[in-house]
Amino acid sequence: MSSRVRSSAAIRIFKVGTNGKVYCEHNLLAALRQAGTCASRPGEEFYECPFALGRSHCSLFVLKYEVENVILEATERRALQNQYERFEMEKGLLEREVITLKSKVDSYEAGLAERRALQTEYERLGMEKGLLEREIISLKSKVDTYEAALVKVFAAVVLFLGFLCFFIRY
Numbered sequence: 001m002s003s004r005v006r007s008s009a010a011i012r013i014f015k016v017g018t019n020g021k022v023y024c025e026h027n028l029l030a031a032l033r034q035a036g037t038c039a040s041r042p043g044e045e046f047y048e049c050p051f052a053l054g055r056s057h058c059s060l061f062v063l064k065y066e067v068e069n070v071i072l073e074a075t076e077r078r079a080l081q082n083q084y085e086r087f088e089m090e091k092g093l094l095e096r097e098v099i100t101l102k103s104k105v106d107s108y109e110a111g112l113a114e115r116r117a118l119q120t121e122y123e124r125l126g127m128e129k130g131l132l133e134r135e136i137i138s139l140k141s142k143v144d145t146y147e148a149a150l151v152k153v154f155a156a157v158v159l160f161l162g163f164l165c166f167f168i169r170y
């Protein structure tokens with residue numbers, strides 16, 4: 001399988017196989033050649049059609065470093081893609097963790113609200129207890145007062161009966 005890629009340096013279209021090798025328009029393995037001493041960039045390596053110059057020679061011409069750059073870019077792009085996918089996966093895991101934590105916080109808050117309600121109820125009952133205790137004290141003091149009054153009345157009656165007996169005798 002070969003992929004069609006475009007060199008970024010010049011708009012030159014060439015095919016690079018998954019093996020990293022360059023193919024010409026005939027789908028043949030391109031020939032790696034070296035520019036001669038008379039060329040503008042002597043010694044520069046380039047790929048071209050493996051057919052000898054002539055009618056069947058296709059238009060493939062690409063410098064070796066351009067191919068290398070494209071391969072490097074593709075490798076970097078793949079590495080970035082892998083990294084992106086890993087980040088996406090991690091993001092998914094973190095999102096699931098956030099949901100779990102949120103539900104924990106929710107249940108904790110619900111427990112806290114329940115505890116607060118119980119605390120309020122406890123305080124209310126304590127206040128009621130205090131009021132009842134005060135009422136009991138006041139009732140006890142009333143009872144004491146009545147009892148004291150009753151004792152006085154009883155003593156008065158006994159005294160009166162005593163006097164009565166005394167006067168009846170004499």
Ligand SMILES: [Zn+2]
Nearest residue numbers: 024026049058
């Ligand atoms: Zn060719």
